[in-house]
């Protein structure tokens with residue numbers, strides 16, 4: 001009896017070879033964009049001590065309460081967690097290596113993160129973030145710069161139509177006063193709350209403002225909002241961010257119910273949302289987190305950051321169809337007959353020395369079947385070495401692109417081996433860019 005095939009883990013995706021060119025295109029643009037704003041990459045482990053996230057993100061958050069992949073190291077009993085976000089780990093590393101000791105730092109990361117959520121389109125259990133942190137900056141100029149740089153990214157990626165929502169969460173004492181009044185208000189309406197809201201009433205009442213339950217919308221709209229509790233400094237900070245954005249021509253909406261799902265935020269928080277992704281439309285979320293570095297044991301240091309959801313952005317890029325990514329190589333080398341394989345090995349290496357991307361046919365097969373593989377590879381040119389070519393020191397070159405009768409090697413042509421690399425480099429340079 002055949003064994004049942006093994007399967008991937010639910011909510012964790014394979015990115016297949018046909019999709020990786022789009023990911024690589026995205027990643028290359030993101031790396032250039034971050035460099036142009038002075039950000040440098042930091043790579044932290046996928047696994048941290050669980051307490052990094054419990055202390056950092058906050059005990060009473062969905063992530064820490066129910067979404068973390070945590071386990072005990074069988075060998076030494078340490079409590080470990082697969083990162084559900086980057087920020088806490090990056091801050092842990094910055095403290096451990098004194099990164100903010102002498103000067104502020106602009107840092108970015110990319111990689112997988114893990115949350116045990118219910119999978120649906122745009123929501124996965126392993127997903128990828130581009131994470132960006134500015135450590136040691138009190139703002140509000142850096143708050144605005146982060147948003148301006150995101151607006152530039154949408155232009156680079158040609159993704160118009162993303163909407164920006166902003167809020168100011170004030171400082172801890174302002175939130176405490178708001179929270180007390182909010183609990184008071186919600187308690188007076190306790191019978192109208194759903195089970196989830198009732199559970200959060202005392203633990204995390206701010207998250208009730210974020211509820212998706214249609215039956216609670218009116219109640220939540222009439223609840224006390226943080227904006228009424230902001231002191232003069234918080235209000236000045238928020239106004240400065242807004243006027244810098246207005247000066248930069250960036251449109252936004254203030255959403256006083258935007259609280260974010262992580263506990264470390266203060267002052268500015270923001271999200272960029274697409275209307276084309278269904279219920280999981282937020283492609284970027286972030287904000288200021290001045291209390292976090294001290295909370296994780298560092299010296300008090302202001303900071304702000306955001307993360308992009310890579311799957312959601314790749315989904316938008318795919319749907320926009322604007323990105324033509326060539327997946328093929330330059331040359332496919334075929335060989336047939338005694339001694340030709342060894343020559344083909346040498347020729348393929350010489351072409352690579354000249355900077356070409358080359359696939360060398362592996363194994364033995366008829367020329368016809370090798371030609372099919374060459375076509376399917378996406379290569380621009382086939383280089384054929386048969387016994388006749390072996391004998392007279394040439395290779396036969398043939399364009400693999402149909403309908404290109406004006407291109408070099410539209411007809412199969414013999415080329416002396418010592419001219420082969422140069423001829424192919426010239427032919428490729430002359431190829432119309434939209435085909436490459």
Ligand code: HAM
Nearest residue numbers: 085087122123124127282283284285286305306307309
């Ligand atoms: P976050 O809002 O939890 O923020 O996640 C950032 C982005 O990751 C979201 O806007 C979304 O695009 C994507 N995302 C979140 N969960 C999923 C999921 N289950 N499947 C697919 N994509 C998802 C943070 O993680 C903060 N650490 C951001 C930050 C950095 N704040 C300050 N610095």
